[in-house]
Amino acid sequence: MTALEVTVNGRTHREDVEPRLLLxxxxxxxLGLTGTHVGCEHGVCGACTIRLDGAAVRSCLLLAVQADGCxxxxxxxLAANGELHPLQAAFREHHALQCGFCTSGxxxxxxxxxxxxxxxxxxxxxxxxxxxxxxxxxxxxxxDAIAQVAGTS
Amino acid sequence: MKPVPFTYVRAExxxxxxxxxxxxxxxxxxxxxxxxLVPALNMRLARPSVLVDLNRVPGLDxxxxxxxxxxxxxxxxxxxxxxxxxxxxxxxxxxxxxxxxGHFVTRNRGTIGGSIAHADAAAELPLALVALAGSVITTxxxxxxxxxxxxxxxxxxADDELVVAxxxxxxxxxxxxxxxxxAPRHGDFALASAACVLRVENGAVAEARLAVGSxxxxxxxxxxxxxxxxxxxxxxxxxxxxxxxxxVDPPPNLHGSPRYRRALLGTLVERALRTAWARATExxx
Amino acid sequence: MxxxxxxxxxxxxxxxxxxxxxxxxxxxxxxxxxxxxxxxxVYDEDGNLLTGTFMDYLCPTAADVPSLRMExxxxxxxxxALGAKGLGEGTTMSAPVAIANAVAxxxxxxxxxxPLTPARVWELLA
Numbered sequence: 001m002t003a004l005e006v007t008v009n010g011r012t013h014r015e016d017v018e019p020r021l022l023l024x025x026x027x028x029x030x031l032g033l034t035g036t037h038v039g040c041e042h043g044v045c046g047a048c049t050i051r052l053d054g055a056a057v058r059s060c061l062l063l064a065v066q067a068d069g070c071x072x073x074x075x076x077x078l079a080a081n082g083e084l085h086p087l088q089a090a091f092r093e094h095h096a097l098q099c100g101f102c103t104s105g106x107x108x109x110x111x112x113x114x115x116x117x118x119x120x121x122x123x124x125x126x127x128x129x130x131x132x133x134x135x136x137x138x139x140x141x142x143x144d145a146i147a148q149v150a151g152t153s
Numbered sequence: 154m155k156p157v158p159f160t161y162v163r164a165e166x167x168x169x170x171x172x173x174x175x176x177x178x179x180x181x182x183x184x185x186x187x188x189x190l191v192p193a194l195n196m197r198l199a200r201p202s203v204l205v206d207l208n209r210v211p212g213l214d215x216x217x218x219x220x221x222x223x224x225x226x227x228x229x230x231x232x233x234x235x236x237x238x239x240x241x242x243x244x245x246x247x248x249x250x251x252x253x254x255g256h257f258v259t260r261n262r263g264t265i266g267g268s269i270a271h272a273d274a275a276a277e278l279p280l281a282l283v284a285l286a287g288s289v290i291t292t293x294x295x296x297x298x299x300x301x302x303x304x305x306x307x308x309x310x311a312d313d314e315l316v317v318a319x320x321x322x323x324x325x326x327x328x329x330x331x332x333x334x335x336a337p338r339h340g341d342f343a344l345a346s347a348a349c350v351l352r353v354e355n356g357a358v359a360e361a362r363l364a365v366g367s368x369x370x371x372x373x374x375x376x377x378x379x380x381x382x383x384x385x386x387x388x389x390x391x392x393x394x395x396x397x398x399x400x401v402d403p404p405p406n407l408h409g410s411p412r413y414r415r416a417l418l419g420t421l422v423e424r425a426l427r428t429a430w431a432r433a434t435e436x437x438x
Numbered sequence: 439m440x441x442x443x444x445x446x447x448x449x450x451x452x453x454x455x456x457x458x459x460x461x462x463x464x465x466x467x468x469x470x471x472x473x474x475x476x477x478x479x480v481y482d483e484d485g486n487l488l489t490g491t492f493m494d495y496l497c498p499t500a501a502d503v504p505s506l507r508m509e510x511x512x513x514x515x516x517x518x519a520l521g522a523k524g525l526g527e528g529t530t531m532s533a534p535v536a537i538a539n540a541v542a543x544x545x546x547x548x549x550x551x552x553p554l555t556p557a558r559v560w561e562l563l564a
Contacts, residue, residue, distance in 0.1 A: 002161060019161030019204070022195070041154040042192035044492040046258060055232070055261040061191040062262070065161055066184075066206060095457045098465060109258050129500035130339045131256025133492065138464030139500040196491075337476070337555070339501045341493075407480060407494055409557040416560065 002065045008033065009077030017064045024048040026064035027074060035075040035104050039133070046132030049105035050074050056112035075104035078111065087111060090145035098136035106132050110146045119152050156194035160203045164210050167317065171292055173205045174313045181205050183315060185228060185267030188259045213266070213317065216240065222323040224290070227266025227316045231255070231278075234265055243323045245432075246330035246348060250281040253332070256340045266316045272371065274305040275342040280366035281332060282319060283374060284348035290318040302371035327359070328352045329433025331425040334367070335417050337408045343367045344409045345417040347397070349425040353433040357383050363393070363425070368403035368418050375400060375422075385430040394423035439559055441471070441504035441537065449511035451523035460508055463529050467506050470533020472498045475553050 001016040008031060015030055022041075027033045027050065039045035041060045048059040051073040078085040084092070087107050097103040106129065113120055113128050120128070125146045129139060162181075164170035174181050182201035184190055185208070193199035207213070213228035216237050223243050225234060234240050235251040254260055254268065254277050268278040269289060282289075282298040289301045291314045298319075301309050310316070324330065334346035346367045352360040361377040375397055380389050398419035403411050446463055453459050476496040480488040489495040514521030538550050545562055 018158070020156040020158055020194075022155070022191075025155075040492045041195050042491060042493065043188060043259060046256075049258050055230075056258045057262045058188075058258060060195065061187050061259075063161070063187075063191075063204075063206075065163075066187075066208060095461045098461055112261070113257065126500045127252070127339070128257040130502075131258050131499075133497050133499065135469070135497065136465040137461060138466075138468035138506065139503050140464060140505065141461070143500065335556075337496055338499055340499075341496070407488060408496075408555065410561075413557045413560055416564075 002068075004065055004068050006064075006067050006070055006072055008072045009074060019063060019065050021064045022060055023050075023052075023062040023064045023067055024059040026067075027059060027072070030064075033074050033076055037101055037104055039101065044133070045102070045105075046109065047102055047105045049108045049132070051108050051112060054112070054115075056109040073108070075107055078107060085111070086149045087114070087146065090148045091142070094141040094145040094148070096137060096141040096145040102132055102134040106134070106142060110149075114146070114150055118150065120146075120150050121152055122147055125150070125152075154195050156191075157197060157200045159201055162203060162205045164205050164207055167210055167213075167292060167315070170205050170207055170210060170315060171313055173203065174315070177203045179312055183207055183270070185270070186230065186263040187267075188255060188263040189267070189271050189273065207315075218243070219320060220323075222287075222321050224318050224320045225265045226318050227264060227270075229265045231260035231263045231265060231268070232257075235260060244285070244321045245324055246285055246332055246350060247278075247281050247321055249330070250277040250332045250348070253277050253334060253340075253343075259340075265319060269301070269319055270308060270310065270316045272302050272304075272306055272308045273342070274370050274372075275346070275367040277332070277334065277343075277346065277366075280346055280348050280364055280372040282321065283372035284330070284332075284350055284362050284364035285322055286362065287319055287321045289316055290320060291316055295320075298372075299374060305370045307371075324350075325352060327354055327433055329429040329431065329435075331428035331432065333421040333425045333428075335421060344406060345403070345414050345421055347418065347421040347425045348372075349422070349429045351380075351385070351426070351429040351433045353430070356434075357381075358385055358430075363397070363422065365397060365401065365418060365422065368401040368414050373401075380426075385426060390423050390426050393426060394419040397422040439475070439541070439554065439556065443507070444504055444533070444536070445507045445509065446529050446532070447509045447511060448525055448528055449513050449523070450525035451515040451518070452512055452521035453510060454520060454522050456510075459510070459525055462525055462527055463508055464506060466527035466529035466531075467533050468498055468503045469527065469530040471503050471537070472496075473530070473552060474534040474537040475555070476502065478553050478555070 037047040039047035043061045050059045181203040184206045213226040215226045241248045289296045330350045332348045334343035336343045350362045363375045366372045398415040403414040515523045
């Protein structure tokens with residue numbers, strides 16, 4: 001077992017973990033943060049996307065031990081003080097989720113994209129989104145929601 | 154879909170990583186961005202007994218100017234290179250190939266050195282490096298890109314040698330480049346890919362490099378002699394496209410027969426040549 | 439191959455929640471596009487599934503699902519209290535047919551196998 005200290009959504013956790021434990025499983029099973037979803041476990045579907053020191057990354061492609069000393073944000077940390085994050089509010093308004101399985105990963109990646117490039121074009125949003133599989137929405141409402149927050153709709 | 158148990162070594166220096174490789178022989182694997190290795194671990198296609206994590210090794214995440222070109226540390230994230238002004242200014246072919254590597258989120262984690270060391274035959278960065286006649290700097294030596302890639306997932310690296318950086322020559326005046334690939338969807342492994350650099354002098358092709366990937370087991374340079382010393386014309390483009398398609402023997406793939414992949418390559422080579430020529434002739438030489 | 443335009447018209451009776459109706463149509467359309475152009479189950483000679491991961495079994499992504507125009511007819515059902523009919527992923531069935539027929543028309547052929555991958559369409563043209 002390896003000692004691990006991470007700050008997740010502002011709260012510091014100290015745990016002993018097996019090196020082979022994936023960060024996605026650490027978040028879900030060890031910390032109980034099941035908002036991060038596990039779809040394919042080989043880095044294709046994007047459902048497990050979280051932010052590690054600000055960068056949107058696939059948590060199924062990281063070992064929990066690699067996050068030692070890092071700051072993590074998951075979808076549970078997106079809404080502040082009971083107020084939806086602007087992306088969450090826009091997703092609700094545009095019906096950009098149905099089953100919601102892909103939503104948390106997309107929200108975390110979109111938050112990263114918007115912070116990095118405040119006004120991504122529709123094409124840039126689609127390009128980012130192409131790393132996330134959604135089987136319900138047909139994607140267009142998701143693009144609409146992100147574009148609205150970016151002010152590029 | 155979980156990795157087998159392994160011993161985890163967090164290397165704090167290049168020396169420590171090399172020591173770990175020496176201590177464990179072929180049983181150890183290096184972990185950089187993990188965007189290819191961790192899926193292989195999860196699917197148990199890779200079962201190393203020791204994993205040496207390079208992510209905390211200091212000093213490998215820099216992009217520096219070197220001899221007018223650029224030197225990119227092995228741990229530079231693909232997304233950082235994609236946004237680096239120096240890459241766009243000095244190395245437009247690399248700048249054009251980076252957005253084709255995986256997706257926004259995987260580029261945040263995937264590294265330049267990892268992609269090079271992994272040496273997937275369909276990967277963009279090895280192809281661009283060979284087309285540009287760049288080099289791979291290891292703990293032991295400097296290896297020209299064309300000699301570094303030996304086959305699919307196979308490089309010239311020794312068991313105890315690791316990639317420290319790659320060097321990418323600067324685009325010179327009168328030079329134009331193009332990168333083209335065809336993948337079933339954006340971010341998928343390409344069925345065929347081509348990268349081309351032309352330098353035009355007095356209205357004629359003075360130098361040319363054309364590398365193809367995905368259809369071969371490593372990036373391969375094709376003979377471009379017929380293009381030299383004259384302007385690029387339709388005949389030259391078409392005959393090189395045909396020659397490229399005839400020169401390769403791609404294996405069948407779920408998404409395309411060898412015949413289809415050869416035809417794709419011919420088209421991609423033609424487009425790359427035309428685009429590189431257009432870019433070379435629009436910049437003042 | 440590019441889908442230039444796609445119009446979907448459904449009669450779901452009285453629309454109780456138009457947002458959900460349009461969500462179902464869009465989602466069904468994406469499934470239909472997947473069936474028409476991408477999704478394929480392939481076995482080797484020994485019966486091993488070759489498309490068992492999302493790396494090999496291609497679901498359409500945001501870059502692959504074309505824009506969709508939607509219209510609604512509202513003929514109230516006489517059999518339900520509110521006049522609503524069902525509308526669950528109806529476009530899943532119509533989109534592959536519409537796309538295949540467009541390709542058949544463009545190429546002048548009448549037998550096509552789905553999905554219409556670039557490789558298959560190229561073979562038809564070659």
